[in-house]
Amino acid sequence: MNTDADDRWSLVVPLKPLARAKSRLTPSAGARLRPRLALAFAEDTVGAALACARVRDVTVVTDDPAAGAALAAVGARIEPDVPGAGLNAALAHGARVVRRERPAARVAALGADLPALRPDELARVLDTARQFPRAFLADAAEIGTTFLSAAPGVELEPAFGGPSRLRHLSTGAVEIRSAGVDSVRRDVDTGEDLAAARALGLGPRTAARWLPVAG
Ligand SMILES: Nc1nc2c(ncn2[C@@H]2O[C@H](COP(=O)(O)OP(=O)(O)OP(=O)(O)O)[C@@H](O)[C@H]2O)c(=O)[nH]1
Ligand SMILES: C=C(OP(=O)(O)O)C(=O)O
Secondary structure, three states, rough: OOOOOOEEEEEEEEEOOOOOOOOHHHHHOOOHHHHHHHHHHHHHHHHHHOOOOEEEEEEEEOOHHHHHHHHHOOOOOOOOOOOOOOOOHHHHHHHHHHHHHHOOOOEEEEEOOOOOOOOOHHEEEEEEEEOOOOEEEEEOOOOEEEEEEEOOOOOOOOOOOHHHHHHHHHOOOOEOOOOHHHHHHOOOOHHHHHHHHHHHOOOOOHHHHHHHOOO
């Protein structure tokens, strides 16, 4: 039973140091713009998540001081990474930190690379996720994962990385198949992904960095 009066979600967003983030964007964005775009994606993701009425707080797990400062300014709580342990350890750590303070928290992991994210679409995903102990949303390519949730009392068990859709299915998480959630599925790894996110509508920080360059 959830004994926490506040039933909203706590989101955990992982972010690699910007010097290494979004390496697959280098051919489209160039080496100088790539880290700035990676930060803009994260700022737009966190900004949209915090604008969602179902979200209580967003914890960004990162070891990048500049990104941490910028995302704290957007409203995120910043938690240091587990050195060298990788994405899933970072997510598990973020979820533990949230539940240390609020043991009955509803927790969900969300990629930092969703620059078209819309608060109303995230609300739709969260409302569906509430019905299951663990639930996830596949990325637009139907190969990876952009969102994974755990109800109060349930371990997150993140298994992100590459073809994680099947991995999350195999760990018993329920796949969310709702319509009208394209912006939550639209992660950006490549220039093609960025064009697809642009077609959905980029968030303000990404638009300001990318549109003057892309034309
Ligand atoms: N805190 C933390 N976040 C990570 C780590 N590895 C990946 N991430 C984040 O996990 C999310 C999904 O990773 P990817 O989509 O592969 O992003 P990426 O690693 O920046 O992209 P590539 O360099 O192109 O592989 C992104 O928000 C990354 O910043 C890690 O070791 N620690
Ligand atoms: C991290 C993931 O994939 P990618 O690196 O392709 O975004 C994932 O979808 O689990």
